[in-house]
Amino acid sequence: MSREERDFNIRPEEERQAFLEQTWCNECMEVDLGMKNPKEYEENGRVFIEGECLKCGGTVVTEIVDGVDEEEDMEEF
Ligand SMILES: [Zn+2]
Numbered sequence: 001m002s003r004e005e006r007d008f009n010i011r012p013e014e015e016r017q018a019f020l021e022q023t024w025c026n027e028c029m030e031v032d033l034g035m036k037n038p039k040e041y042e043e044n045g046r047v048f049i050e051g052e053c054l055k056c057g058g059t060v061v062t063e064i065v066d067g068v069d070e071e072e073d074m075e076e077f
Contacts, residue, residue, distance in 0.1 A: 008040035019049050019062055027058035035060045
């Protein structure tokens with residue numbers, strides 16, 4: 001399993017805000033509680049943001065689905 005760190009801060013502020021708000025916490029069993037201290041990383045070709053739940057401080061992970069604006073350029077593997 002390889003994990004590659006990415007820079008969350010290069011994303012547009014709007015995007016960052018959305019990812020920080022749209023969360024799912026396994027501890028609280030609630031959506032959109034928000035997260036802090038976000039870290040972005042790539043694992044097995046998928047991108048995730050990991051942070052801490054604003055309510056309980058537990059680990060929150062969100063998968064990022066990229067490439068929405070590249071639909072004409074899709075390649076199949
Ligand atoms: Zn929580």
